[in-house]
Amino acid sequence: PTAGFELVREDLSITLVNLSVGADGLLWDFGDGNTSTTPNPAHTYSSSGDYEVSLTVTNDCGSDVRVLPVMVFQRPVPRYSTEGALNGCPPHTVYFVNTSTGDYDSLRWEFPGGTPSSAAIPNPEVVYDSSGSYSVQLTLFWPEGEETLMQPQAIRVLERPQPAFTFELNGLTATFFNLSTNATDFTWNFGDGTTSNEENPVH
Known part of the structure; x- marks a missing residue:
């Protein structure tokens, strides 16, 4: 027999398509201690990492093995919380706390109208000196691309009252x-x- 298969990955899950020829029996090994004898199985890993997927096929004449490496990731979900009020008077200070989940290599904040206007640290402190409504954007970068959370008018800075x-x-x-x-x-x-x-x- 000749072992062969294709592998499709999405986040922590893989789908396998058996392309073997001349096989009477087969055994999948997902590289994490789990196996399957299903012809075209799907499998979800419990954690991100590098794994080796092997397919062993057999018939009366012997066996053959095909091995493919796979790297799986948990898709990141950008989230944040704040310490302090979202609304206030200038100069208004907001403390942002990154509460994102999943696997990512780096992050970037965007604070239009704030100081600083951007940051690449998890928990930045931002000061708003002028009245208005301001958006907040958090982008996570991971091997598959980027995931962005943009919240318009997240921060509101009030104008100081003028008595007359x-x-x-x-x-x-x-x-x-x-x-x-x-x-x-x-x-x-x-x-x-x-x-x-x-x-x-x-x-």
């Missing part, structure tokens, strides 16, 4: 008109020991 107001007097009563921008809460101090949290108070 005008008022109208009617005798001892003042009506205040709040002209402030980028504000959500207000505290008025009327100078006579009284305060208010209304947006447009009358005093």
Whole structure:
């Protein structure tokens, strides 16, 4: 008999196609302690690494062996978490933590509008000095190519509030008109020991 086969790999899994000629029996050895007598088996390895796959075929006249090396990888999945708030006032600092899984050789962060604007370390610290919404991109490089996670508007830096107001007097009563921008809460101090949290108070 003549042993022969083709091998198709995807991540940690392989699919084998038997091309042997003149064989009555066969035995696959996947190189990780597992074997099979199925003509065209599929096999999934428990971990990444280099393995040798062998096919032994037999008939009444003898046997033949074909061996092929295979390297399998766990496809990487880019993920990250952050320490600290995603939204804040400038200068706003965000600590990024790489929580990616799988096999990869290197990584690259992209932080448009941040300082630094890119990084190649697992857990960078980024400062945003200007208001706006900013995307975050994490790319993992592995032997089969690259895997990218891009999150638009992941970081929001608020504008600092600018207080402004005008008022109208009617005798001892003042009506205040709040002209402030980028504000959500207000505290008025009327100078006579009284305060208010209304947006447009009358005093």
